[in-house]
Amino acid sequence: MPKGAFYAFPNITKTGWKSKALADTLLEQAGVATLSGASFGDYGEGYLRFSVANSLENLNQALERIDGWTRKNL
Numbered sequence: 001m002p003k004g005a006f007y008a009f010p011n012i013t014k015t016g017w018k019s020k021a022l023a024d025t026l027l028e029q030a031g032v033a034t035l036s037g038a039s040f041g042d043y044g045e046g047y048l049r050f051s052v053a054n055s056l057e058n059l060n061q062a063l064e065r066i067d068g069w070t071r072k073n074l
């Protein structure tokens with residue numbers, strides 16, 4: 001049984017994207033699952049939530065995929 005969870009909740013407002021659109025796009029194009037901050041109410045818009053409860057290898061792979069996607073698209 002899990003005893004806790006760890007999340008990152010970065011601000012994405014400078015990207016110009018809405019959180020749901022960016023979360024969906026990262027999943028579809030980069031293969032990285034994240035949750036739209038808007039899922040947490042109006043004050044969550046402009047943020048994404050990433051779970052960091054995974055192996056360092058998987059977290060590094062996700063960061064590399066996000067980095068590659070952002071270099072091409074932002």
